[in-house]
Amino acid sequence: MQFSKTLINWYSINKRSLPWRETKDPYFIWLSEIILQQTQVKQGLPYYEAFLREFPSVFQLANANESDVLKLWQGLGYYSRARHLHATAKYVVNELNGEFPKSFKELIKLKGIGDYTASAIASICFNEPAAVVDGNVYRVLSRYFGIDTPINSTKGIKEFKLLAQELIDKKKPADFNQSIMEFGAIQCKPQNPDCSVCPLNISCVALKQNRIDQLPVKIKAVKAKKKYFNFLVFISEDGKTILEQRKTKGIWQNLYQFPLVETKSEMDFNTFKKHIDNHELLKNSSFDLSFYNETSIVHKLSHQHLYTKFWIINVKNLETKGVSINNIKDYAVPILIGNFIESFRF
DNA sequence: AATGCGGGGGC
DNA sequence: GCCCCAGCATT
Structure with a gap:
């Protein structure tokens, strides 16, 4: 062949x-x-x-x-x-x-x-x-043979x-x-491939039909949902903070994060202060709340857009709940948390 | 058959 | 802003 x-x-x-x-x-x-x-x-x-x-x-x-x-x-x-x-x-x-x-x-x-x-x-x-069929193979075959079956349909996958x-x-x-x-x-790239130097350009169906930019066909992805994440960054006088491991199914399973409070909308200072007053980690103790970022950081995943605020909570001590701030770099965290840890001066 | 799962990079 | 990437597991 x-x-x-x-x-x-x-x-x-x-x-x-x-x-x-x-x-x-x-x-x-x-x-x-x-x-x-x-x-x-x-x-x-x-x-x-x-x-x-x-x-x-x-x-x-x-x-x-x-x-x-x-x-x-x-x-x-x-x-x-x-x-x-x-x-x-x-x-x-x-x-x-x-x-x-x-x-x-x-x-x-x-x-x-x-x-x-x-x-x-x-x-x-x-x-x-x-035979392997990855994203590259879908693209090469759909173009060269002019196949417009959606590559992410059951029929397309089999075909x-x-x-x-x-x-x-x-x-x-x-x-x-x-x-x-x-x-x-390298050659049959997603965007703007240089077909003039392609060794298969003589017999490529998509090129002949001027359909390179229309193939492969893909069923539209669902739009990302917005979520509102509030991370509680505890800082105690004895140099500790709180990290929790995400045990639930879903994003970042088994990675660590600061205690998370998800809300229905973006929180301003006063609303959030009331909102967390009864929080498990805060009740019966005094704390000093401030924010790290006043406008949300938008972290985009394929299916979720996370509008994120980091809230700084200064407390007296955290006893056994806390981990030493000196050690937080040992924990596997999502890049969203990692970026915060790098830029925040504890 | 449909959905969820990350993050970086191109345009 | 949208699309793409040496896909897989779950429902």
Whole structure:
């Protein structure tokens, strides 16, 4: 197939030099693939290097505490990846003697490994002809073949997977998979690709029909909801503050934060002072309230916009409820909290 | 089939 | 402001 040959040839010339491309060790490939889910190389690379420094093998990762793994993951987002990464490391060490499964069928059973990641590991590490379909593959195939089935519909997911599976070079599954993804990342970019230098421009359907900017088709995402977060930043005279671990499902599960009061709207000083008067951590004690930011900090997640205020609460002492302010950098926190901690002078 | 989950960057 | 990103789990 000319399509596959062209991609593999393009890849051999244009591929970026990246650390996980120097190995077929499933631990390294697995780690890189989990980190790179929904994450660009530029953002994930430093995390990959940090994880390998801290956990050179699956055994060190399995022996770590989840809190330490989350701390290292801090800032990368989609924290369930880190929790599943750790759980799978423990499973591989404890149940599989530290050896990763060697087939798509077995790999996909592991936590945090879905169709894409199982295909990536099986092809790159074990030469199994399992086609990867990530955001890049959707884009390349939808444009080159002029397919307008929505890529995030059930029909589209099946259709593109089938097509990729037909196109894969069964003799070079690793090269084919990586070539089509790299091609999507560098040549067939989301915005303003330079089709004049594309090795596939002669036969690209979208280019011929002048539909490059209309493909791939995607079903619209729901709009983000607004939420109003008020963090209680306690400061005691003996140098302590309060951090709590988020145990509920939802965003930032198992990360730490200052005690959170969610409200229906943005709080001004007087309203908020009344609002928290009966708060569990404040009743029967005197406190001095002030704000860190008078206008909300807007933190945008994919599905929520968080209008956030940090409230400074000076108290006499916090006894055992508090943690030493000197140690707060040891806790894994959302980037929203992390940015505050960095800029606030305790 | 639909929803939730982060954060950074491009335009 | 909207879209995109080496997706997965849950319901």
